[in-house]
Amino acid sequence: MNLKIVVLALVATVITSCGGDGKKEEKVSAPVEEQKAVVEETDPLKNKGIGPITSIELGEIDQKMADEGKTIFSVKCTACHKISKRLIGPALAGVTERRSPEWIMNMILNPEVMVVEDPIAKKLLGEYIAPMANQNLTEQEARKVLEYFRTKTSATDE
Numbered sequence: 743m744n745l746k747i748v749v750l751a752l753v754a755t756v757i758t759s760c761g762g763d764g765k766k767e768e769k770v771s772a773p774v775e776e777q778k779a780v781v782e783e784t785d786p787l788k789n790k791g792i793g794p795i796t797s798i799e800l801g802e803i804d805q806k807m808a809d810e811g812k813t814i815f816s817v818k819c820t821a822c823h824k825i826s827k828r829l830i831g832p833a834l835a836g837v838t839e840r841r842s843p844e845w846i847m848n849m850i851l852n853p854e855v856m857v858v859e860d861p862i863a864k865k866l867l868g869e870y871i872a873p874m875a876n877q878n879l880t881e882q883e884a885r886k887v888l889e890y891f892r893t894k895t896s897a898t899d900e
Contacts, residue, residue: 791856837891849874
C-alpha cells in the first residue's frame with residue numbers, strides 16, 4: 743500500500759515539474775496572435791491580394807457583363823457560395839463593399855496562394871475551414887463575376 747502512495751507521489755511530482763517556465767506556450771501562441779494583428783492592421787479595401795490583378799478601374803456597372811458573370815457564378819460557384827447566406831464559403835452579398843476589386847479577382851484566380859500568403863484569406867480559411875477551390879476561370883471570366891458581385895450589395899439582392 744505504501745509503495746502505491748510513493749509511486750503516485752513520484753508520478754505527480756514528475757508531471758507537475760514538466761511544465762517548464764511557460765516559454766513553450768508563448769512560442770506556440772505568438773504566431774496566431776501575430777496573424778490576428780496583421781489581419782487587423784490590413785485595410786481590406788486597400789489590400790489587393792496576391793495574384794495577377796494589380797489594378798482595376800471600375801466605372802458604371804456593365805449589365806451585360808454582370809449577366810454573364812451571374813451565369814458563370816451559377817455554374818462554377820454555387821456549390822460553395824450563395825449570395826445571401828453562408829454555405830461552405832461566405833455569403834457574397836456586399837463583398838465589393840468589404841474587399842477591393844483586385845482582392846476579389848485574385849481570390850477567384852489564385853486561391854491556393856491567397857490562403858497561404860494573404861492575411862485576410864488566411865483568416866477566412868480559418869473561419870470556413872475548407873479552402874476555396876480554383877475553378878480555373880480566365881481573367882475575363884473573373885472580371886464578369888466581379889461585375890455580378892457589384893450588383894449584389896445586400897442580402898436581399900438574390
